[in-house]
Amino acid sequence: MFPRIQSLRRLAVPTAALASLLSAAPLPAQASDPAPGPSSGSAPPLSRMPQPHVPGPGAEPARGGVLPSPRAGEGDPRAAGARVYTGAGFDTCEAPPLATMRAWRRSSPFGAAGVYIGGRARGCPTQANLDAGWVRATSAEGWRLLPVYVGSQAPCVLSAHKRKFALGHKDPAGHGAREGRDAVARAEALGMRPRTAIYLDMEAYRQSDARCAATTLRFVQAWNRAVRAAGYLPGFYSSADSGLVHMERARRSGARDLPEAVWFARWGSGSSVYGEKRLPPEAWHPHRRIHQYQGNVRLQYGGRALNVDRNTVDAPVAVVG
Numbered sequence: 001m002f003p004r005i006q007s008l009r010r011l012a013v014p015t016a017a018l019a020s021l022l023s024a025a026p027l028p029a030q031a032s033d034p035a036p037g038p039s040s041g042s043a044p045p046l047s048r049m050p051q052p053h054v055p056g057p058g059a060e061p062a063r064g065g066v067l068p069s070p071r072a073g074e075g076d077p078r079a080a081g082a083r084v085y086t087g088a089g090f091d092t093c094e095a096p097p098l099a100t101m102r103a104w105r106r107s108s109p110f111g112a113a114g115v116y117i118g119g120r121a122r123g124c125p126t127q128a129n130l131d132a133g134w135v136r137a138t139s140a141e142g143w144r145l146l147p148v149y150v151g152s153q154a155p156c157v158l159s160a161h162k163r164k165f166a167l168g169h170k171d172p173a174g175h176g177a178r179e180g181r182d183a184v185a186r187a188e189a190l191g192m193r194p195r196t197a198i199y200l201d202m203e204a205y206r207q208s209d210a211r212c213a214a215t216t217l218r219f220v221q222a223w224n225r226a227v228r229a230a231g232y233l234p235g236f237y238s239s240a241d242s243g244l245v246h247m248e249r250a251r252r253s254g255a256r257d258l259p260e261a262v263w264f265a266r267w268g269s270g271s272s273v274y275g276e277k278r279l280p281p282e283a284w285h286p287h288r289r290i291h292q293y294q295g296n297v298r299l300q301y302g303g304r305a306l307n308v309d310r311n312t313v314d315a316p317v318a319v320v321g
Helices: 006-011 098-107 132-140 160-165 172-189 210-229 243-252
Strands: 084-091 112-118 144-149 197-201 233-239 261-265 289-301 304-316
Touching: 084 144, 084 289, 098 132, 098 289, 098 304, 112 172, 112 197, 112 304, 132 144, 144 172, 144 304, 172 197, 172 210, 197 210, 197 261, 210 233, 210 243, 233 243, 233 304, 243 261, 261 304
Parallel strands: 084 112, 112 144, 144 197, 197 233, 233 261, 261 289
Antiparallel strands: 084 304, 289 304
16 A cells, blocks of 8 residues: 555556535544644545434454354444544555554644554554554544555465465465454554454455456455454455446445455546545445555654655544553
8 A cells, every 4th residue: 555565556546526515514533533643744624424313333243153144234324333434644664652552632634544454465564653553642632533554465465565465266264264364463553453454464365356356355354354343344446447347337236245445546637535436426435445545655743754645535434441
């Protein structure tokens, strides 16, 4: 997702500016407003997206309860106990120091942050700051976290430095199940509770390759089943012209065990989450999309600089506390 992933970036081809964000409406109580502020490279202003009324989810389901999902990606995820954030977000390879997160929370437009919790293909395996204390402290500051798991990659992954993590065609479902359980264990160790969304990072691949696509889908479905069986929400990150196309094709075909939310990379196309040309309006809606619309930018807020990717978020986040 971040600078380490170059092939995905090349695939996220700039297009004509897409539709702007939908008109203003109040945010749900569990979402935090991104605080505007000056910067050396501020993000464009974001409109609030409409939030349909949904009854409160009530008591937290018991640990290990399977997440109810008649068809993945349909309906408001808050009805199943998810916590949704709507607004500006960023992701960066290594979780920043807590002091930086505090400075950015006070002066940046961002309210959500992507954090890389595990996976054998994670580009920054040494996460000096990321532990349960960091998660509690940043959440207490008002951040909404987007946990990302960079596991095995598609057999036809495009990035040369990700090929050593490529799946074989033998038993992709077994690999997916094991890695899904690992993703849940890592989220739990960080204090992220059931109904947390965990996003599987699948770098750009040749989704038109039928054998590769079939193997990749079996892996993703098994990963999703394992995550969902533990009471967590499986999400999926990829290029808009690669993994997103593949998941949408699977959705139209009636495939089961698909992601509950999608996070797609398309740069230079505006910041809207609901103008993506590869998705019809009804797919992964409402509150089930993240658009990574700009990457590898250096921003400074509160005297502290980071290299980040920018995202528009209208999707489930981590449940902490």
